[in-house]
Amino acid sequence: MPTITETATTSPIGRQTPRIDGPFKVSGTAMYASDFNFTGLLFAVPVEATIANGKLQKLDASEAEKMPGVRAIFHRANIGKIFRSVLQPPNSGIADERRPPLADDVIRYYGQYVAIAVADTFEAAKAAADAVRATYTKDKPNVNLDLQPESEPEAVETTHGRLKRLQSERGDPDKAFASAQVKVDQTYVTPAETHNPIELQGTIAMWDGQMLTIYEESQAVFNLRSVLAQMFGLPKENVRVITKFVGSGFGSKLWPWTHCALACAAARQLGKPVKLVLSRRMMFQSVGHRPRTQQRVRLGATNEGKLVSLMQDYLNDLDILGGYHENCGESTSYFYSVPNLRVHWGRTRRNIASPTPMRGPGAVPGLFATESAMNELADQLKIDPVRLRELNEPKIDEGKGIPFSSRHYLECLQRGGERFGWANRNAEVGSMKRDGSILGWGMSGAAWIAGRFPAQASVELRDDGSARVACGTQDIGTGTYTILAQLVSDKTGVPLNKIEVVLGDTSLPPGPISGGSLVTGSIVPAVFDAADNAITSLLTVATTEPGSPFGNRTPDDLAFEAGRVFAKADGLAKGVSVSDLLRRTNMRLVTGSGKSEGTLDEKKPKVSMHSYCCHFVEVTWQPATARLHVNRVVTVIDGGRIINPLAGRNQIEGAVVMGVGMALLEHTIYDPQNGAPINSNLADYLMAVNADAPLMEVHFLDYPDTDVNPLGARGIGEIGLAGVAAAITAATYHATGVRVRELPIRIEDLLTSSILA
Ligand code: MOS
Numbered sequence: 001m002p003t004i005t006e007t008a009t010t011s012p013i014g015r016q017t018p019r020i021d022g023p024f025k026v027s028g029t030a031m032y033a034s035d036f037n038f039t040g041l042l043f044a045v046p047v048e049a050t051i052a053n054g055k056l057q058k059l060d061a062s063e064a065e066k067m068p069g070v071r072a073i074f075h076r077a078n079i080g081k082i083f084r085s086v087l088q089p090p091n092s093g094i095a096d097e098r099r100p101p102l103a104d105d106v107i108r109y110y111g112q113y114v115a116i117a118v119a120d121t122f123e124a125a126k127a128a129a130d131a132v133r134a135t136y137t138k139d140k141p142n143v144n145l146d147l148q149p150e151s152e153p154e155a156v157e158t159t160h161g162r163l164k165r166l167q168s169e170r171g172d173p174d175k176a177f178a179s180a181q182v183k184v185d186q187t188y189v190t191p192a193e194t195h196n197p198i199e200l201q202g203t204i205a206m207w208d209g210q211m212l213t214i215y216e217e218s219q220a221v222f223n224l225r226s227v228l229a230q231m232f233g234l235p236k237e238n239v240r241v242i243t244k245f246v247g248s249g250f251g252s253k254l255w256p257w258t259h260c261a262l263a264c265a266a267a268r269q270l271g272k273p274v275k276l277v278l279s280r281r282m283m284f285q286s287v288g289h290r291p292r293t294q295q296r297v298r299l300g301a302t303n304e305g306k307l308v309s310l311m312q313d314y315l316n317d318l319d320i321l322g323g324y325h326e327n328c329g330e331s332t333s334y335f336y337s338v339p340n341l342r343v344h345w346g347r348t349r350r351n352i353a354s355p356t357p358m359r360g361p362g363a364v365p366g367l368f369a370t371e372s373a374m375n376e377l378a379d380q381l382k383i384d385p386v387r388l389r390e391l392n393e394p395k396i397d398e399g400k401g402i403p404f405s406s407r408h409y410l411e412c413l414q415r416g417g418e419r420f421g422w423a424n425r426n427a428e429v430g431s432m433k434r435d436g437s438i439l440g441w442g443m444s445g446a447a448w449i450a451g452r453f454p455a456q457a458s459v460e461l462r463d464d465g466s467a468r469v470a471c472g473t474q475d476i477g478t479g480t481y482t483i484l485a486q487l488v489s490d491k492t493g494v495p496l497n498k499i500e501v502v503l504g505d506t507s508l509p510p511g512p513i514s515g516g517s518l519v520t521g522s523i524v525p526a527v528f529d530a531a532d533n534a535i536t537s538l539l540t541v542a543t544t545e546p547g548s549p550f551g552n553r554t555p556d557d558l559a560f561e562a563g564r565v566f567a568k569a570d571g572l573a574k575g576v577s578v579s580d581l582l583r584r585t586n587m588r589l590v591t592g593s594g595k596s597e598g599t600l601d602e603k604k605p606k607v608s609m610h611s612y613c614c615h616f617v618e619v620t621w622q623p624a625t626a627r628l629h630v631n632r633v634v635t636v637i638d639g640g641r642i643i644n645p646l647a648g649r650n651q652i653e654g655a656v657v658m659g660v661g662m663a664l665l666e667h668t669i670y671d672p673q674n675g676a677p678i679n680s681n682l683a684d685y686l687m688a689v690n691a692d693a694p695l696m697e698v699h700f701l702d703y704p705d706t707d708v709n710p711l712g713a714r715g716i717g718e719i720g721l722a723g724v725a726a727a728i729t730a731a732t733y734h735a736t737g738v739r740v741r742e743l744p745i746r747i748e749d750l751l752t753s754s755i756l757a
Contacts, residue, residue: 012486012496013711014702016646020496021245021481030245033215034202034277041204042071043122044266044276045129046259047115048285049107052141052351052675056105056114056134064117064131069124071270073132075115076102079265085230092226094255096288096354099321100231101258101265107136108320109353110675111285116262118274141351141675168333168399171340176309180300184377188297188369189742192317192668193290194283194677194685195358199247201287202277203263211238216260218243219253219476220513225506227256228264243504246476246514251357252288253476254515259286284680288356289668291317291326295369305383305391307338312370315346319354326355327362331447332370333399334608336392341399351675357515359658360718363448371444371726372741375733385443385730386413386422397608405607405707409445412614412636415699416443420616420634429737430755437620438755439631440735446723450609450640450705450714451599453512455526459488459534462589463582467494469527470502473511473519478717479647483520484527486643491531492578493563509593517611520643520715521708525596528710533592535560538578545585549576599708607707611719612638615656617694617727621735623755626747628735630660630694630728637698640705640714652698652720659724661688664744
């Protein structure tokens with residue numbers, strides 16, 4: 001009889017656990033979507049519109065069709081039927097671009113696909129795509145990104161106009177603002193940003209009669225299946241989507257884009273598998289971006305620093321046909337206690353491709369504005385910005401009038417301040433120096449949604465002592481493979497290295513989308529339920545199947561612990577292991593299915609579930625060279641119970657670095673003449689690299705939020721980005737005296753600084 005080992009009895013929950021998929025990635029054996037190869041595989045390259053507004057007049061493919069190795073040039077006349085897809089909530093049937101590809105001849109943004117070349121090799125397809133001649137009638141594109149600073153978004157929507165909508169309201173914010181003792185009234189702007197995952201987007205599509213299989217790097221395989229089934233008029237069961245690994249997505253791979261439908265249609269027309277991988281340039285044009293936002297924030301407060309009025313009016317750009325809403329007011333209504341509040345939103349249509357969620361959608365630009373305004377208010381009041389936040393800490397979610405499930409924001413502030421040394425701050429601008437540089441200190445807070453998507457999973461216990469867990473969710477580089485193994489190990493006692501985790505496939509039990517930092521929170525109850533059911537099945541086997549030593553018992557007489565079945569009366573030491581029991585009964589495995597409901601669509605939630613965080617930032621400012629560097633960031637996260645602190649810290653550090661990029665570097669620039677994103681490559685689109693990364697300290701408070709799931713795990717990732725930019729601009733003001741309200745901070749902005757060395 002094997003003895004009970006330490007590995008089998010110590011739960012991996014909360015332990016620093018290296019990625020179980022790490023060895024596959026570092027050895028190059030992890031198969032990303034475009035790594036798959038098939039006999040007869042053809043290659044496709046789309047033809048992109050070179051105008052942003054107008055009409056396709058003539059498409060001449062005659063030369064391209066005659067080129068060597070070319071199988072076909074598909075366009076509107078010969079691509080075959082592609083249907084529109086219908087949104088089927090929740091989270092089913094969402095397509096980023098509502099219009100099916102090639103549906104009409106109207107060009108609405110630069111890079112819109114007008115045709116697709118398919119050939120025996122990628123090179124031949126690229127040459128053919130380049131040889132397709134398209135002529136257009138052109139209108140002037142509306143890519144004018146300078147929205148007028150305005151108090152009220154207009155009440156009507158026009159093609160290039162705005163739509164005013166009320167998101168949240170309480171009290172009488174106008175009156176309270178008018179009579180407030182201290183006021184802030186400022187407009188903040190965040191630019192279009194492009195996600196830039198390292199793995200390019202792409203599709204391999206193949207048909208077997210009426211069965212469609214695709215390999216795609218998707219953050220939501222079940223949604224993609226649902227969209228493709230509709231676009232190609234198939235029952236869902238006829239479509240299979242496979243996504244084994246994702247080279248990150250940040251939201252750009254959440255919903256289907258048109259290249260995927262084009263690859264499927266081309267494969268259908270030719271009866272061969274087709275691979276279509278976008279170029280880096282196309283990644284800037286046709287697979288989403290975080291839209292530009294412009295937000296007016298008004299804060300009214302008493303001389304003591306108590307908020308009396310908060311108003312946020314925000315606009316985001318969107319494309320000509322879509323309905324995307326960058327929800328900048330997501331955290332506004334509950335983050336602070338304020339009796340009078342109003343959030344208005346509107347949108348402005350542009351000849352730019354569809355925007356889409358990008359890490360921390362809505363809240364990230366939204367909190368840049370509201371947290372910046374809080375920092376400005378603190379400076380006006382000459383109150384410490386941490387103190388200002390403490391003064392306005394709410395007791396309940398005042399937006400919904402319900403209690404918080406678990407909110408430890410004040411403790412985040414306290415812990416962060418201690419670790420950073422905030423008490424040593426001299427609030428006077430330019431007053432803190434070190435080694436000839438000026439130091440700037442700033443801080444900010446943030447919140448992000450928590451909850452669950454519906455999820456299902458299955459767990460198998462096998463006769464060799466191994467386990468298998470399957471769930472149709474995805475690992476987008478965040479650690480989902482590892483978390484699933486940890487959960488199963490915790491429940492079954494099977495060591496991590498004997499757990500096979502299978503995900504990223506619509507043939508598995510439906511799993512959540514990899515969005516909203518909600519996967520971990522969503523899968524815990526489903527996986528636990530599945531493991532419990534597998535164990536129940538095991539106990540039944542133990543009492544019914546010939547060969548079992550428990551044949552004279554009932555399942556109620558038995559218990560399961562640390563990987564062993566035992567009679568309660570006899571104790572764990574006299575139990576048998578799972579593998580022993582299955583071998584004696586000549587069974588390969590027992591299996592259990594599990595399921596959990598979502599929380600996000602609850603009409604009347606009883607508690608308000610969110611994660612919280614704060615960032616304390618130090619910048620160094622070298623006036624002689626106008627060099628600004630983010631030196632040090634201390635981040636404290638109230639993200640519920642942290643299942644894997646190693647993966648968790650990795651998520652937050654990545655997010656903080658992204659925040660440095662948001663504050664100082666990232667900005668997609670559109671050419672006003674032709675509407676093209678002109679910095680559409682990794683040399684001209686600046687992102688934070690190692691040299692820009694600050695020293696980072698990440699702390700988790702680790703309070704379980706058991707309203708989310710039995711472990712109290714909320715899932716993290718996006719929360720680490722929220723607030724970083726506002727803390728950096730506050731630190732920049734502290735160092736330079738320059739208040740930057742439009743991101744990214746440019747050297748030109750800082751040249752006006754009067755702070756000299
Ligand atoms: Mo995230 S922007 O919810 O993929």
